[in-house]
Amino acid sequence: MSRALRLLGRILLGTLGVLLLAGAWEAYKALGPSNGVLIGDTTVLPRTTDLAMPHVWEIVTKFSDPVNSFSGTDTVGSVVWSACLFTLKLSAIGWVIGVVVGLVLAVLMARFRLAESAMLPWIVLSQTVPLIAIAPLVRRWGSQIHIGGWVWSSENSVSVIAAYLAFFPVAVGALRGLRSPDATHLDLMHAYGVGWWRTLVKLRLPSSVPYLLPALRLAAASSVIGTVVAEVSIGLRGGVGRLIIEYAQSAGGDPAKPWAPILGAVAVGLVAAGAVGVIGLLCRPYRRGEAT
Amino acid sequence: MSSMEAGTTATLRVRPLSDSRVTTLVAPALFGVLVIGAWQLAVQVFDIDPFIVPSPRAIYDALVDSRASVWEGMRGTGRNALYGLLIGAVIGILAALVANAVPVIDQMAAPIVAALSVVPIVALAPALYTMFGAAANTARVIVAAITVIIPVYFNTLRGLRQVRVVHRELMHVYAASPVQIARTVTLPTAVPYVFTGLRIASSLAVIAALIAEYFGGPVDGLGKAITTAAASSNYPLAWAYVIGAILLGLAFYVVTLLVELRVARHQPGT
Amino acid sequence: MISSSTTESGTAVEVAGLSRVFPRRRGDDVRALEDVQLTVSQGEFVSLIGPSGCGKSTLLRIIADLDAPTAGSVTVFGKSAQQARLDQDYGIAFQQAGLLPWRSVADNVALPLELHGTGSRARKDRVAELLELVGLGDFARAYPDELSGGMQQRVAIARALAESPRLLLMDEPFGALDEITRERMQGELVRICAETGAAVVFVTHSIPEAVFLSDRVVVMTPRPGRIIDIVDSGPGDDGRRDDDFRDAAGFFHTVARVRELLHGGPGAHAVAAIRGVENR
Secondary structure: OHHHHHHHHHHHHHHHHHHHHHHHHHHHHHHOOOOOEEEOOEEEEOOOOOOOOOOHHHHHHHOOOEOOOOOOOOEHHHHHHHHHHHHHHHHHHHHHHHHHHHHHHHHHHHHOHHHHHHHHHHHHHHOOOOHHHHHHHHHHHHHOOEEOOEEOOHHHHHHHHHHHHHHHHHHHHHHHHHOOOOHHHHHHHHHOOOOHHHHHHHHHHHHHHHHHHHHHHHHHHHHHHHHHHHHHHHOOOOOHHHHHHHHHHOOOOOOOOOHHHHHHHHHHHHHHHHHHHHHHHHOHHHHOOOOO | OOHHHHHOOOOOOOOHHHOHHHHHHHHHHHHHHHHHHHHHHHHHHHOOOOOOOOOHHHHHHHHHHOHHHHHHHHHHHHHHHHHHHHHHHHHHHHHHHHHHHOHHHHHHHHHHHHHHHHOOHHHHHHHHHHHHOOOOOHHHHHHHHHHHHHHHHHHHHHHHOOOOHHHHHHHHHOOOOHHHHHHHHHHHHHHHHHHHHHHHHHHHHHHHHHHHHHHOOOOOOHHHHHHHHHHOOOHHHHHHHHHHHHHHHHHHHHHHHHHHHHHOOOOOOO | OOOOOOOOOOEEEEEEEEEEEEOOOOOOOEEEEEEEEEEEEOOOEEEEEOOOOOOHHHHHHHHOOOOOOOEEEEEEOOEEHHHHHHOOOEEEEOOOOOOOOOOOHHHHHHHHHHHOOOOHHHHHHHHHHHHHHOOOHHHOOOOHHHOOHHHHHHHHHHHHOOOOOOEEEEEOOOOOOOHHHHHHHHHHHHHHHHHHOOEEEEEEOEHHHHHHHOOEEEEEEOOOOEEEEEEEOOOOOOOOOOHHHHHOHHHHHHHHHHHHHHOOOOOOOOOOOOOOOEOO
16 A cells, blocks of 8 residues: 555656746746856856747647647647657667677676677667667668668668667666676586586576666667667658758747657657666566666 | 687686777777778779768768868867766756755656657757757757757666665764765765766767757757768768767767766776 | 783673664564673673674674664663764774775774874874884885785774774674684783773674683674673683683683573573684
8 A cells, every 4th residue: 555655656746846847947037037147158047048949838739739730630649649659669679689789798797708808898889879870871771781671761771770779778787787696506507517508598588677778678678779869860751850951950949849859759758768768667586676 | 619608607717809899999989890891892892872871981081171160060069068968967966965854856857857868859949949049059958958858867866765774874873964864875875876867978978969950959069060070961071070970979978978987986886 | 811800890891681673574583682682891892793683793793883773772882873973982893894995994993093193203203103002114105905814903903993982893803714813912902902001892703813812702693682691711810811811721611601601501591503603
């Protein structure tokens, strides 16, 4: 009973937090200078014009407004919704690819110390590459690939980029997890005459669960971010990224509109991370003794 | 050596190949050289168009020729990333201190923090330029700061909760005041975790500052340079700027690591 | 050797009718202590010994104000346990040394002095004195991760003595050490207590350790936690607590008596099966 109450309390407090943020937004908008607060030449607090900071309720009601002035068109809400589903699908594919690649690399590095020494620094370095510059490149490379009748599409490029961001936390987290068993447990397996690969299945994988789960969650969020960045960079129709750019261009006339896909992108990220978090619930026995 | 012996336990036999100094430096260097060599070979043998991917040689030449402007670009992006890192670190640490002291605030902030942790920079950048004006670097610094706040906040909060029971009881026995407890035990315990957050945040700040350049703002910075070079089909140059970005991210990471080694020498790691 | 009859009179710790019950969500409540009665005189060395679950650590923690009783009273130097803690009347050593890893040995020993406002000059002198006392004078600038378990524990004891407390509370401080280091540390502790004249309440698992160190051995038993009996121990007024004492007939006699009590032999109430007490 008290657990349900505590959960309710947390939901209420969270909602209160969001409402306070909305309240702070409106309060600043009402009280702040229209040119923003400047220190010297730099604007440290935003401009408060309706153009720069639309009202909170304008943003909320925007979802039910029609997309454009033609009669019979969809609402902003429904357009954003379909775009979100599209982006979610692509990021899910990217996540799966990233998880598989990350796990393979982690197992390789756990098995061969030399592999770890040789590859890990490059894997860490891979994340310093600005994706937004690489995305068009991936599309160009992809367009060169024809296997039988199957042609590489822009959507594949997006998923690859999402996988690029997702594989890193999985590789690092899985490696840490695979190396986490006590020396005593490893000695036990050795004494039982168990080979490396069976030890992997029986000991290393189960004990890596507490490390893998946060890594998988992080990978889900990273995958969504990567998907949106790639969509923006490639200009992929149908995704939330493209909508963000489109609506940002019409921000002059309709300042609240760009916020709808922004909130949509956030929602996709939260849903992705939450969905992976559910996996964590299924792995309870492997998480006993997990540090908080 | 049977597969059973090869990798199972720590060190049954020390093979010359596993001398640690050799492996930590030579192995990755060798790996990199092999990859670059194969790349160069592939470009030459298959006569690959620079539009697809330039050869390492061409990129190197472009880098050397334009090293002044690559350096300028690095300084521009680096400046924004640095401000973002410093501001984000301070805010992240303070927020974690507050959230630790007043758990209610932690729970109220939870959805906002969660949203910030999944928001793509590309989504925020245009909105921030509208809010802060497209002529200044402020939006880029803010984007970098937001990217930094998240890992610093989470890791610092975690660190503040890692005080060992025996240390907590020691402070209770000494009738220490809350300020004394924070100063003597809670904060020092959190230091390694703060640095973990900073290490993660350091290269993220660079990426964030760079990505923000794609959406507006003044002409300085690597992002702008990459787009300009790509637009004029000078692909080796564009790649040279990308190399600059990688080096910048690496530099931030290494500096943070060095600061950590200096400050937290006797701390148990996370 | 300090005996309670020769130096100070007066009580260090007075425990009366003390009970501590730990409620459980499922199953029966745990009666860690039930109606415990104990008086520790100033300058006296008292050991608490018994199997797991007999309440010895709980009793020590209640005296240290790290826990509160559910019934009964505890006074330390005539004050409540909380007041004694606020007045810093005692020093404590835990089973884990609990040194702060980011502070040097000297800074660890100086910790209570620093917290309670001793000036830095006075701190330096006192720390040097204490490190000499525990035999670690050369290690003032070392860090805990550079020391062995026994050395860390000695630092913890030096820290516990920092403010020259009249009462020392020790919860199995030598539990994590090997036998050889342990015997040496016991000898050091006897010497230190002789020099400082502090009362000591010492929790242990080891019968020979309790008999060697204490003026009185308090034998406890679990479910519910209570005192079976208290056994006098020591080489007598003409003997010394040294290695010869370990070989004396009286020593073995006392060890046998304590063991008998723990096993529920003649002279003790019937108790449940004993586990977890060393008989070496």
